[in-house]
Amino acid sequence: MAPNDSAHPTEAADGPAPGRRKASRYLVPLAVAGVAAGTIGLVPALAASGDPDLPKITAQELIEKIAASDTEQLSGTVKITTDLGLPALDTLAGSLAGPDGGEGGAGSSADPQARLTELASGTHTLRIAADGPDRQKISILRDSDEYSLIHNGDEMWGYDSASNEVFHAQEDGKGEQGPGSSAEKRGEDLPATPKELADEVLKASEGTTSITVGGTAKVAGRDAYKLVVKPEQKGSTVGAVTIAVDAETGTPLKFTLTPSSGGKAVVDAGFTKVDFSRPAASTFAFTPPKGAKVTEADSLEGEKNAREEFEGGLADFAGPDVIGEGWTSIARIEAPGGAEGKAPEKGDAPAEAQQFLDAFGDKVTGKFGKGTVFSTRLVNALMTDDGTVYVGAVTKDALVAAANADK
Missing domain, CATH: 2.50.20.10 (Lipoprotein localisation LolA/LolB/LppX)
Structure with missing residues (x-):
């Protein structure tokens, strides 16, 4: 061996x-x-x-x-x-x-x-x-x-x-x-x-x-x-x-x-x-x-239009900033309206998607304010109430620490 x-x-x-x-x-x-x-x-x-x-x-x-x-x-x-x-x-x-x-x-x-x-x-x-x-x-x-x-x-x-x-x-x-x-x-x-x-x-x-x-x-x-x-x-x-x-x-x-x-x-x-x-x-x-x-594939006009609309919406997102390096890198993403302090409305997502997200939500607070951590066994994401998202293959505590240090 x-x-x-x-x-x-x-x-x-x-x-x-x-x-x-x-x-x-x-x-x-x-x-x-x-x-x-x-x-x-x-x-x-x-x-x-x-x-x-x-x-x-x-x-x-x-x-x-x-x-x-x-x-x-x-x-x-x-x-x-x-x-x-x-x-x-x-x-x-x-x-x-x-x-x-x-x-x-x-x-x-x-x-x-x-x-x-x-x-x-x-x-x-x-x-x-x-x-x-x-x-x-x-x-x-x-x-x-x-x-x-x-x-x-x-x-x-x-x-x-x-x-x-x-x-x-x-x-x-x-x-x-x-x-x-x-x-x-x-x-x-x-x-x-x-x-x-x-x-x-x-x-x-x-x-x-x-x-x-x-x-x-x-x-x-x-x-x-x-x-x-x-x-x-x-x-x-x-x-x-x-x-x-x-x-x-x-x-x-x-x-x-x-x-x-x-x-x-x-x-x-x-x-x-x-x-x-x-x-x-x-x-x-x-x-x-x-x-x-x-x-x-090229006959799905409705799907093509929906994809173009989705991609157009993504253009409103600021490019992600990377905090840290290596395995503890965290992407910071400013959601549309985040810079103005407007959080996404709860009713904006379909009911099934909202139920899916709520099942993994964990409310957290810190110097950054309030937010919700969505967790899996590998990738976690923190969405603050002002619309900023922190995501990475890191622990919840690491996300909160990154959000606190970012303020």
């Missing part, structure tokens, strides 16, 4: 420029948050067959192994359990959307925005397949039906077998690419090699994060190392993030996020079966079944 091994290399004299160093301070927590949100179904409980005996490896070497992984083809079965301390969000979304899956019946039950919220609570089983950046498929398996999301080239299909509804979207091919593009310019600031990336991650972790190798595990029948990431700052709601990394390919196989308050994981997701061979091309082919209702 690989030993615990933390790594904090000393900074080289020719380290990154000040701008890059400042940005890298947020790399570890933001990367973990991104993994939690973006791969929330791509990463199994550890097998009971015993931990494998693998060669020793340092934390830096394991990060380099992950960065050097070139896995682009795989398929398998994934189990994901999410416990934010929230009610089933698919039920809430259904009550807000109406009986036909969208407000006023204008939407589609096959719309990914309606279906993928299911993964935010409860336990789910998924089948996944990937063949490079242009072909992916995720199927959420339910008792007697399933929902599939298929990306094949410039087309995306969503299919809900329960309602026999199809959602179809097509890319316009206008993405910015090539020399001089913003994507290329962003790439200029990224580490060029796995070792450089590992150095950046470890430097960013100094003073805020402990990164160690926490032994080995069997995941989906494969040997894996466990990379353990723990905040060193007080006030974070994150206890630890453990990523099981395939010893052969460097591919993350399991992701577990535990809260600082203890108890079961907030997110525990991973492969129960995995195959690194290329999936058959037919896996990504889709033709709407006979009699299926097909909704084209």
Whole structure:
């Protein structure tokens, strides 16, 4: 079994420029948050067959192994359990959307925005397949039906077998690419090699994060190392993030996020079966079944107008200010009317949404005045009576302290 091994290399004299160093301070927590949100179904409980005996490896070497992984083809079965301390969000979304899956019946039950919220609570089983950046498929398996999301080239299909509804979207091919593009310019600031990336991650972790190798595990029948990431700052709601990394390919196989308050994981997701061979091309082919209702993404004028109205409303919000750094970063957001001291009216929200919010509200007071803290097991938010919002993966006390110091 690989030993615990933390790594904090000393900074080289020719380290990154000040701008890059400042940005890298947020790399570890933001990367973990991104993994939690973006791969929330791509990463199994550890097998009971015993931990494998693998060669020793340092934390830096394991990060380099992950960065050097070139896995682009795989398929398998994934189990994901999410416990934010929230009610089933698919039920809430259904009550807000109406009986036909969208407000006023204008939407589609096959719309990914309606279906993928299911993964935010409860336990789910998924089948996944990937063949490079242009072909992916995720199927959420339910008792007697399933929902599939298929990306094949410039087309995306969503299919809900329960309602026999199809959602179809097509890319316009206008993405910015090539020399001089913003994507290329962003790439200029990224580490060029796995070792450089590992150095950046470890430097960013100094003073805020402990990164160690926490032994080995069997995941989906494969040997894996466990990379353990723990905040060193007080006030974070994150206890630890453990990523099981395939010893052969460097591919993350399991992701577990535990809260600082203890108890079961907030997110525990991973492969129960995995195959690194290329999936058959037919896996990504889709033709709407006979009699299926097909909704084209660009035909949802009502939804488009509502989205534009919502985005216009967001323009009234001041951009968030970030208080603190690392795991205890708190975003301060000035809600519309907040600068004038006008708080949102209680009746402004739909009854279902208001009931949902009130169930998690905890009245607090301080130098800032009065407000309400809305809590989950990971992310908490303080809304003051004057309309200012403080939100982060931090404790209630940390939010109140930030609001007090802000006055």
